[in-house]
Amino acid sequence: MIPLPKPRRLGPRDVLASGAHGMRTRPLRAVLSAAGIAIGIAAMVSVVSIPASSAQALSESMAALGPNLLVAQVGKTIDGKPAELPRTALGMVRRIAPVTSATETGTLTATVRRTDKVPESETSGLSVYAAHPDFLDTLNGTVHSGQFLTAATERFPTTVLGAEAATRLGIDKITPGNPRKVWIGGQWFTVVGVLDKMPLAPEIERSALVGWTVAEERLDFTGNPTTLYLRAHDAQVETVRGVLGRTIDPQRPNEVLVRLPSEALAAQRLTETSYNALFLALGGIALLVGGVGVANTMVIAVLERRREIGLRRALGATRRQIRGQFITESVLLSTLGGTAGTLVAVAVTSGYALLKNWPAVFPPTSLVGGLAIAALVGALAGAYPAARAARLSPTEALS
Numbered sequence: 001m002i003p004l005p006k007p008r009r010l011g012p013r014d015v016l017a018s019g020a021h022g023m024r025t026r027p028l029r030a031v032l033s034a035a036g037i038a039i040g041i042a043a044m045v046s047v048v049s050i051p052a053s054s055a056q057a058l059s060e061s062m063a064a065l066g067p068n069l070l071v072a073q074v075g076k077t078i079d080g081k082p083a084e085l086p087r088t089a090l091g092m093v094r095r096i097a098p099v100t101s102a103t104e105t106g107t108l109t110a111t112v113r114r115t116d117k118v119p120e121s122e123t124s125g126l127s128v129y130a131a132h133p134d135f136l137d138t139l140n141g142t143v144h145s146g147q148f149l150t151a152a153t154e155r156f157p158t159t160v161l162g163a164e165a166a167t168r169l170g171i172d173k174i175t176p177g178n179p180r181k182v183w184i185g186g187q188w189f190t191v192v193g194v195l196d197k198m199p200l201a202p203e204i205e206r207s208a209l210v211g212w213t214v215a216e217e218r219l220d221f222t223g224n225p226t227t228l229y230l231r232a233h234d235a236q237v238e239t240v241r242g243v244l245g246r247t248i249d250p251q252r253p254n255e256v257l258v259r260l261p262s263e264a265l266a267a268q269r270l271t272e273t274s275y276n277a278l279f280l281a282l283g284g285i286a287l288l289v290g291g292v293g294v295a296n297t298m299v300i301a302v303l304e305r306r307r308e309i310g311l312r313r314a315l316g317a318t319r320r321q322i323r324g325q326f327i328t329e330s331v332l333l334s335t336l337g338g339t340a341g342t343l344v345a346v347a348v349t350s351g352y353a354l355l356k357n358w359p360a361v362f363p364p365t366s367l368v369g370g371l372a373i374a375a376l377v378g379a380l381a382g383a384y385p386a387a388r389a390a391r392l393s394p395t396e397a398l399s
Contacts, residue, residue: 030333033297036289037337041370045345048366050352057358068237069200072228072244075257083255085225089248093228098236103138104225106130110185112208114169124168127207128184130215138229139201146174146193154211160193162205185219200261291377298330298385310394319390326389330382331375338374342367
C-alpha cells in the first residue's frame with residue numbers, strides 16, 4: 001500500500017493570503033465588522049491619551065507656577081462671623097526664614113460691571129481685590145496684554161482683569177490708544193492689563209485687581225488683607241504651613257485658613273481619573289460588542305464557504321490549516337479595526353489637545369496595547385467559527 005504524502009506546511013505568507021481571501025471577496029462586510037472594533041479601540045485609546053495630555057499640561061502649569069505656593073485666608077470667628085486679619089500680617093509672614101516672597105490681597109465690597117447701565121446686582125460672579133505691584137512676582141503670573149499695576153498706576157483708578165473676568169466683561173485685549181473702562185464702586189476705572197490663566201489661584205481669574213492705595217482712598221477699603229500668597233523653599237513648605245496661622249495672628253490662629261493649591265489640583269486629577277475609568281469601561285463594552293460582531297461574521301463566513309472548505313479538505317488541507325485560515329481572517333479583521341480606531345483616537349486627541357492648548361501625549365502602551373487587544377479579541381472571536389470549520393469533513397462540506 002502506497003503511503004499518503006505528508007501535508008505541506010503553510011508558510012506565514014500563505015496563511016495571511018488565505019486569511020485575507022474572505023476580506024477581499026466581501027469588503028463591505030469586512031469594513032462593517034471592523035467598525036465595531038474600531039469604535040471600541042478609539043474610545044479606549046482616547047480615554048488614555050486625552051487625560052495624559054491633560055496631566056502633561058497640568059504638570060507644565062504647576063512647574064511654571066510652582067508647587068511651593070501657600071495661601072492663607074481669613075476664616076470665621078467662634079460665633080460664625082467673618083474674621084479679620086491684622087494689617088501686620090504680611091510683614092510677619094516675610095519674617096519666616098524659609099519664605100522667599102509674599103504678597104497680599106484685600107476683598108472689596110465694590111462690584112465690577114461693564115458699564116454703569118448694568119444693574120448693581122448683576123456682578124457676573126466677579127470680585128474686586130486690592131493688590132500690590134509685586135503681586136505677580138509671588139504668584140509667577142504673566143500678563144496676557146497690557147501691563148500690571150505699578151507704583152504709579154496703583155494710586156489712580158486703574159485695574160487689571162483676570163482671564164475669566166476679561167472674557168465675561170467682553171475685554172479680551174488691551175491695545176495702545178484704545179483705552180477700555182469698567183464700572184467699579186460707582187466710578188470708572190481704566191483697564192491697563194489682562195492676565196493669563198492662573199490654575200493655582202482661580203479666584204484671581206474671576207476678579208478685577210485695583211491698587212491698594214486707590215482702594216483705600218476711593219473704595220472704602222479698610223486696609224486689612226483677606227488673603228496672603230507666599231512662596232517657601234520646597235523642602236520647608238510643610239514646616240511653613242504649620243506655623244503660618246500662629247505667625248499671622250498669634251492670638252487667634254484658628255481663624256486663619258491655610259491651604260496648598262497644588263493639593264486641590266491633585267484632587268481634581270483623582271476626580272478626572274474616576275471619570276476616565278468609567279469611559280474606559282464604556283470603551284471596553286464597545287470593544288466587546290465589536291468582538292461579537294466579528295464572531296458573527298465569521299460564523300456566517302463558515303456557513304457560506306462550506307464548499308470551499310470541503311474542496312480544500314479534499315485537496316489535502318488539514319484541519320489545522322482550515323482552523324488557521326479562519327482565525328487569521330478574524331485577527332486581520334480585528335487588527336484592521338484596531339488600526340483604524342487608533343488612527344481615529346490620535347486625530348481626536350490631537351484635535352482636542354489643540355483646542356485646549358495642551359501638548360498632545362500618546363502613551364506608547366495605549367497605542368501598542370490597543371492593537372494588541374484588537375488582535376486578541378479577533379483571535380477569541382474567531383476561535384469557535386474556526387473550530388467549527390475545521391470539524392467539517394470533505395464529504396459533509398461538499399454535499
